[in-house]
Amino acid sequence: MKFIIERSQLIKSITIVQKAIASRTTLPVLTGILIETADESLILTGTDLELGIRTKVPATIYQEGRVVINARIFGDIIRKLPGDEVEITIEDNYHVNIVSDFSNFTIVGSAADDYPQLPTLESFQSFSIQTDLLKNMVRQTIFATANDETRPILTGELLEVEDGELSMVALDAYRLAYKHAIVDTQDKIKVVIPSKTLQEVVKILGDDGEPVLIQASSHHVRFELEDTEVISRVLDGQFLNYKDIIQSDHRLRVKVNTRLFRDSIERASLLARESRNNLVKLDISDKGMWIRSTSELGHVEECLPIELEGDDLLIAFSTKYLLDGLKAIDQDEIYMHFVSNVNPGIIRPVNDDWYTYLVLPVRIAD
Amino acid sequence: MKFIIERSQLIKSITIVQKAIASRTTLPVLTGILIETADESLILTGTDLELGIRTKVPATIYQEGRVVINARIFGDIIRKLPGDEVEITIEDNYHVNIVSDFSNFTIVGSAADDYPQLPTLESFQSFSIQTDLLKNMVRQTIFATANDETRPILTGELLEVEDGELSMVALDAYRLAYKHAIVDTQDKIKVVIPSKTLQEVVKILGDDGEPVLIQASSHHVRFELEDTEVISRVLDGQFLNYKDIIQSDHRLRVKVNTRLFRDSIERASLLARESRNNLVKLDISDKGMWIRSTSELGHVEECLPIELEGDDLLIAFSTKYLLDGLKAIDQDEIYMHFVSNVNPGIIRPVNDDWYTYLVLPVRIAD
Numbered sequence: 001m002k003f004i005i006e007r008s009q010l011i012k013s014i015t016i017v018q019k020a021i022a023s024r025t026t027l028p029v030l031t032g033i034l035i036e037t038a039d040e041s042l043i044l045t046g047t048d049l050e051l052g053i054r055t056k057v058p059a060t061i062y063q064e065g066r067v068v069i070n071a072r073i074f075g076d077i078i079r080k081l082p083g084d085e086v087e088i089t090i091e092d093n094y095h096v097n098i099v100s101d102f103s104n105f106t107i108v109g110s111a112a113d114d115y116p117q118l119p120t121l122e123s124f125q126s127f128s129i130q131t132d133l134l135k136n137m138v139r140q141t142i143f144a145t146a147n148d149e150t151r152p153i154l155t156g157e158l159l160e161v162e163d164g165e166l167s168m169v170a171l172d173a174y175r176l177a178y179k180h181a182i183v184d185t186q187d188k189i190k191v192v193i194p195s196k197t198l199q200e201v202v203k204i205l206g207d208d209g210e211p212v213l214i215q216a217s218s219h220h221v222r223f224e225l226e227d228t229e230v231i232s233r234v235l236d237g238q239f240l241n242y243k244d245i246i247q248s249d250h251r252l253r254v255k256v257n258t259r260l261f262r263d264s265i266e267r268a269s270l271l272a273r274e275s276r277n278n279l280v281k282l283d284i285s286d287k288g289m290w291i292r293s294t295s296e297l298g299h300v301e302e303c304l305p306i307e308l309e310g311d312d313l314l315i316a317f318s319t320k321y322l323l324d325g326l327k328a329i330d331q332d333e334i335y336m337h338f339v340s341n342v343n344p345g346i347i348r349p350v351n352d353d354w355y356t357y358l359v360l361p362v363r364i365a366d
Numbered sequence: 367m368k369f370i371i372e373r374s375q376l377i378k379s380i381t382i383v384q385k386a387i388a389s390r391t392t393l394p395v396l397t398g399i400l401i402e403t404a405d406e407s408l409i410l411t412g413t414d415l416e417l418g419i420r421t422k423v424p425a426t427i428y429q430e431g432r433v434v435i436n437a438r439i440f441g442d443i444i445r446k447l448p449g450d451e452v453e454i455t456i457e458d459n460y461h462v463n464i465v466s467d468f469s470n471f472t473i474v475g476s477a478a479d480d481y482p483q484l485p486t487l488e489s490f491q492s493f494s495i496q497t498d499l500l501k502n503m504v505r506q507t508i509f510a511t512a513n514d515e516t517r518p519i520l521t522g523e524l525l526e527v528e529d530g531e532l533s534m535v536a537l538d539a540y541r542l543a544y545k546h547a548i549v550d551t552q553d554k555i556k557v558v559i560p561s562k563t564l565q566e567v568v569k570i571l572g573d574d575g576e577p578v579l580i581q582a583s584s585h586h587v588r589f590e591l592e593d594t595e596v597i598s599r600v601l602d603g604q605f606l607n608y609k610d611i612i613q614s615d616h617r618l619r620v621k622v623n624t625r626l627f628r629d630s631i632e633r634a635s636l637l638a639r640e641s642r643n644n645l646v647k648l649d650i651s652d653k654g655m656w657i658r659s660t661s662e663l664g665h666v667e668e669c670l671p672i673e674l675e676g677d678d679l680l681i682a683f684s685t686k687y688l689l690d691g692l693k694a695i696d697q698d699e700i701y702m703h704f705v706s707n708v709n710p711g712i713i714r715p716v717n718d719d720w721y722t723y724l725v726l727p728v729r730i731a732d
Contacts, residue, residue, distance in 0.1 A: 070663070073636065073637075073663055073664075076636045077633070077636055080629070080632060080633050080636065081633070082629065095664075096664075102668050102669055102670070103630075103633060103666065103668045104666065104667050104668065105633075105664060105665070105666045106664050106665055106666075107663055107664030108662075108663065108664055263446070263448065264469075266446060267443070267446050267447070267469060267471075270439065270442045270443055270446065271439075296474075297436070297439055297473055297474065298439075298461075298462075298471060298472050298473030298474055299471070299472055300469065300470065300471045300472075301470050302468050302469045302470065303468055304468070
């Protein structure tokens with residue numbers, strides 16, 4: 001195996017496939033990148049068995065072959081080499097000789113035969129979506145996935161396509177984030193994607209608005225973008241019926257400036273001790289919204305101007321869960337919908353029905 | 367106690383004094399900032415008993431007083447407040463009321479009487495130095511101080527003034543960094559300053575080249591810059607006689623490009639496993655300098671052009687200690703002076719006798 005490749009392009013490809021490589025693994029071969037020659041190009045593959053990334057990069061191939069190289073050391077070396085081009089030759093016993101300008105490295109590789117194959121999707125459904133729309137949908141929802149593994153299905157995010165509408169939903173025991181959009185397909189999809197997969201896909205997506213092809217089978221999801229494909233297993237189990245959770249009726253509706261409200265809740269959150277959440281109470285009336293918080297450190301109160309439709313209400317939330325949703329909203333103003341101080345609050349941008357954030361209140365003594 | 371202050375100025379002052387406040391301390395009062403009113407200004411003080419910082423900031427004083435406020439919570443609140451001005455009033459039981467625009471915080475402060483007084487210097491010697499020169503001297507030497515406390519004196523840096531010359535020296539068991547400069551004083555100073563003190567002083571110093579006044583007594587050192595003063599205890603004990611360590615004779619001298627050499631050593635360092643140093647061998651002859659490194663991960667060799675005066679030499683160094691010195695040098699070319707492969711190597715910028723870096727070699731089998 002022997003090839004010459006442009007160093008900057010190789011760095012880009014290594015950076016992409018490294019996203020699938022776990023920093024800790026009990027299987028040594030998974031610390032490596034699989035490198036294979038193809039027609040005037042290299043194929044690089046990285047996987048942690050749950051998530052796999054494969055990318056193609058142009059190269060001048062002098063001799064075909066395959067090898068596995070430790071991802072960290074390979075990436076570090078290629079990034080630091082002095083020349084614009086790199087010549088790589090696999091010698092006996094998988095010794096990888098790397099030459100660039102006056103620098104000459106030899107590192108120990110291993111056989112490609114032990115490297116796990118990425119799964120292939122059978123009988124899949126599919127659709128295409130613009131990269132920037134997909135990135136935005138993930139950004140506005142992914143933070144609401146559960147961190148703990150007590151209910152593994154909640155560590156993933158629901159991706160559902162039905163009647164030409166794409167829904168992405170993440171939720172844990174305290175809140176739910178829901179974003180939907182129109183997509184051009186009649187295919188029907190319902191999969192729960194591990195949040196790590198979506199995080200890595202978003203990092204790989206460029207900003208140039210090109211389309212991503214997404215394919216889903218009952219066990220896997222595949223993202224195809226230009227020269228790169230990401231294949232991930234999906235989570236088993238039944239996702240909660242989010243449509244039942246998001247009730248449409250409300251007894252009051254509050255319109256407030258997003259930034260003013262977010263900054264105010266951020267200040268209230270300062271009174272929490274390290275790693276502890278604190279409560280914020282919203283005292284809503286037609287005079288305005290009083291925001292109050294108290295802890296052993298002290299207390300704060302602020303009053304924001306609002307437009308209120310409906311009754312007065314005193315309701316309490318965790319500052320963290322409220323803030324997460326407010327940070328995901330780009331629009332200047334939001335509506336908050338409430339039924340009572342024991343029903344969830346529902347937050348939507350004004351003039352945008354595509355995003356919904358639902359957050360459970362904390363019960364307070366009267 | 368009551369005053370009104372510009373928020374941006376208060377933030378700047380809090381940021382300065384916070385540098386003296388330890389994140390963990392067994393003495394609760396040390397987590398606080400002492401705030402005192404003075405003539406049309408506030409005095410803010412922070413200390414960890416080893417290092418103390420005091421700064422003055424203009425304010426409109428309505429009622430005099432003193433109070434101690436938790437530094438973290440006070441800083442966080444002031445940084446996030448909505449208005450340009452802040453009105454602070456101390457109420458009963460040291461409750462600190464903070465009002466800015468529509469935001470109204472009350473946090474729990476404590477009595478100023480328990481706050482430790484910063485030491486005053488008696489019978490000190492002093493000199494002035496430009497901020498940028500002092501910053502550079504610290505940057506080029508401080509990394510060579512010892513991290514471990516087995517010999518506490520080596521965790522500090524020697525500051526010596528004699529015959530109008532300032533020397534700053536840091537060393538541990540493996541290397542020594544020495545920078546000197548001319549200063550306009552006939553005073554005589556010899557103190558060892560904790561490296562943390564110098565790190566914090568450098569962060570406080572601006573880039574505007576104004577002079578800093580440095581005063582030293584046998585127990586303390588004091589830095590005075592505009593509205594801020596930093597007072598630190600100095601380390602007890604005898605510093606090694608650095609002049610004896612830096613020998614002037616050599617049997618060979620190598621001239622090499624600083625950046626090429628540094629990049630080459632950085633590549634050699636990639637072959638070290640996490641948290642372990644590796645060796646680099648320099649094989650010096652009139653054909654060039656071969657740089658070679660080997661570990662269980664692989665090996666590298668590179669050859670750099672040099673100008674050699676003297677004999678051939680094969681000598682080995684820890685990549686880390688060599689790199690630390692090379693990173694401190696801004697000039698394009700360096701001289702390396704060697705006596706043998708068991709004597710320290712001495713590195714100096716070409717055309718600059720003000721900086722010396724000395725590094726011990728690692729013995730290698732022949």
